[in-house]
Every structure is written in structure tokens, then in C-alpha cells.
Amino acid sequence: TQLLEQSPQFLSIQEGENLTVYCNSSSVFSSLQWYRQEPGEGPVLLVTVVTGGEVKKLKRLTFQFGDARKDSSLHITAAQPGDTGLYLCAGRTQAGDMRFGAGTRLTVKP
């Protein structure tokens, strides 16, 4: 079973639409990371959130860490075909290791 529940698992939208991906857990994390992974490659770090309630923006991507540090969301505004990929959330446990969500496979159609 996944420590982190990510939803939705699959998302197919048209270019220009907005979307939100959720990452939820019953556990508290010292930090949470969002990654994007291309086929056949390792995950590439997008952002790390550490403080409960923290909001970080990266161009059209907005990341939020829940107040209790158990959940996070990724919001993409005006999605583009280049945003297509597998988005993974990962939480750093109190023991120091990282656990991944199941991933959200995003397809943005032109």
C-alpha cells in the first residue's frame, strides 16, 4: 500500500485548461517534494515544501503544503502540451527516507 495517496492517477485535458493534483496521507512529513518524470528517466525535482501552509509558485505551477504537513497539491494554470508527463509526490518521513505516491499521468492535448 502507498503511504501517499495521489489523485487522480490519470488526467487528460486540452491545452489551456487548469488542473489540480492532490497528494494525501495520514502521516506527517518533515518535507514533501514534487517530481516530474519522463519515460526512461529518473524523477526531476520540481519543488520542496517544508513549512505547513507553505505555498510555492514555479511559473504556471503552484504548490501547496497542508497546515498539518500531511497533504499537498499541485495546480497547473493554462496547461500546455509540454506539461505532459508523470507527476510524483514524495514525502520525507520522520525516519529520513522518502516515500512516493502512485503518480499522476498527465496528458495535455494541443
Added chain:
Amino acid sequence: GAVVSQHPSWVICKSGTSVKIECRSLDFQATTMFWYRQFPKQSLMLMATSNEGSKATYEQGVEKDKFLINHASLTLSTLTVTSAHPEDSSFYICSARELGGMNTEAFFGQGTRLTVV
């Protein structure tokens, strides 16, 4: 960010043989390295945590005698898949955490695709 290099990027081996995968931190020292396995269309599953100079900690369900991990230096960890079988075919990814404590970031290698025939 820091660079983690995995070698080889892909390998094909015969059933019953052993395969060694290397994970190197190129520009930093890593006290801890993590080994993950990723099956097609699935997420990364942690296999084991490797600490320099000590025995690796394996996740439940991961056979330590089958997946041998050695972390002999602060820049190199190796994963050896022994007596590989077709069901071991997967994408193996390592990550390395820089010396300095549990809150430092971990960086990922590019992965190794293992195919056992």
C-alpha cells in the same frame, strides 16, 4: 542541483546471472543512498536504504540475499541483482542524500533499465 550518476543505463542479462548497478554522487558526498524499483506505469517503490559503512536496511518484502547492496564509500553504492529472473525486469533508480543530516535533499540518478531474458 547535485549530480547522481547511475551505470549502466540499461542492461540485458540471461536468467540466472547476476547484474551490478552502480550509483555515484559526482560532486558531493552521500552518507545515505536509496534504491527504488519502478515497474511500467507504476510509481517508485523503495527497496532499501543504504548507509555508508553499515548494512543496508531493506523494506518489507525485499529479499536482502537477492538484492545485495554495498555502500563502501561516500560517493558510491552498488546494487547487485543475484540470480536474476524475468520478474526482476524493472527500472531501478537510486537517489543520494548529501552529507549533513536528514533534512537535506536527495537527488536521483537517471535510472537503469534491467531486462532479464
